[in-house]
Amino acid sequence: MKIVILPKNLNDLDKIKADIVIVGIDKLSWYIPFVINKRNFKSTINLINKSNKQVFIAVNKLMTNGDLSLLKSYLKLINNNSVVGILFDDPAVYQLCSKTDLNIPLIHFSSHLITNYRTADFWLKKGLNGVLLSTEITLDEILSIRSQTSTPLLMQGYGYLPMFVSHRNLITSYLKFLKLPIKKQEYIIEEPVSKRKFNIYENNKDTIILSDYFINVYSILPKLNNKIDYLLLSSLGVESNKFKKVVNYFSKVIKNKEELKTINDKIIKLSPIKPNEGFLFTKTIYKVKKYEKK
Numbered sequence: 001m002k003i004v005i006l007p008k009n010l011n012d013l014d015k016i017k018a019d020i021v022i023v024g025i026d027k028l029s030w031y032i033p034f035v036i037n038k039r040n041f042k043s044t045i046n047l048i049n050k051s052n053k054q055v056f057i058a059v060n061k062l063m064t065n066g067d068l069s070l071l072k073s074y075l076k077l078i079n080n081n082s083v084v085g086i087l088f089d090d091p092a093v094y095q096l097c098s099k100t101d102l103n104i105p106l107i108h109f110s111s112h113l114i115t116n117y118r119t120a121d122f123w124l125k126k127g128l129n130g131v132l133l134s135t136e137i138t139l140d141e142i143l144s145i146r147s148q149t150s151t152p153l154l155m156q157g158y159g160y161l162p163m164f165v166s167h168r169n170l171i172t173s174y175l176k177f178l179k180l181p182i183k184k185q186e187y188i189i190e191e192p193v194s195k196r197k198f199n200i201y202e203n204n205k206d207t208i209i210l211s212d213y214f215i216n217v218y219s220i221l222p223k224l225n226n227k228i229d230y231l232l233l234s235s236l237g238v239e240s241n242k243f244k245k246v247v248n249y250f251s252k253v254i255k256n257k258e259e260l261k262t263i264n265d266k267i268i269k270l271s272p273i274k275p276n277e278g279f280l281f282t283k284t285i286y287k288v289k290k291y292e293k294k
Contacts, residue, residue: 002019004018005020014051016248021056023048024058025058038073055082056084056086056107059093071092084105086107107129115134130153132154132156135215155232156231157221158246162209188200198211214237214271216264216267217280218250220280239272249266249267
């Protein structure tokens, strides 16, 4: 299992025990904390490679017609540099790569779509080199998918989860409507009924809402080690120095239960809120109980 990270910056990268770094492209990526452009593209890739790490490039936003020419130019640039994978959500990326004979491995990178082995197999037959599993399925469902497909699997193991993306600057529009000043980039919104709180921020022309819970799968790392090919660790909402420590803990699979618990407790203390395992141990309910026929 390779450790894949979503860092906010590349400071002290040589001291982080990760295998692959995900880098976004300005105006072509969603919820990727570190993005680059054509001016610093080659130097950034070289910097990451010098730290003995590989690079995934994320072009994972849903493309508009106006994005396609920019996307084409970046795909050619990616093909001529040391990049080991392109992460995408929009099938337009797959189509353009197929038509231009790019030799870069593709990984389907949608947080909610891969929920069964048939979908994973579909992309494998299309020539893809991996898929990101949905963040809303259980551990049993993940293990079932693993047992029925040879598709390389990527899953998120640490961090806030992306819940919502809009192509519009919702925060800016809201504050302007109320004639309030825009004081910061990130805000917290509260759902009035449940009182649940969510991080919301703008990135270029997009608005992104993150989950109100924070996932950490370190306690079950031994179960995942031979089942998951890539484990994704996200720095969104995490202080950079604390994130580096978390990544280094994840880099070593501990089988001793006492030592596993000790390190997991340390990871919990480094996290911005108390983490949990998300939906991994939540029973999937297909029908609300009170509506079931007697």
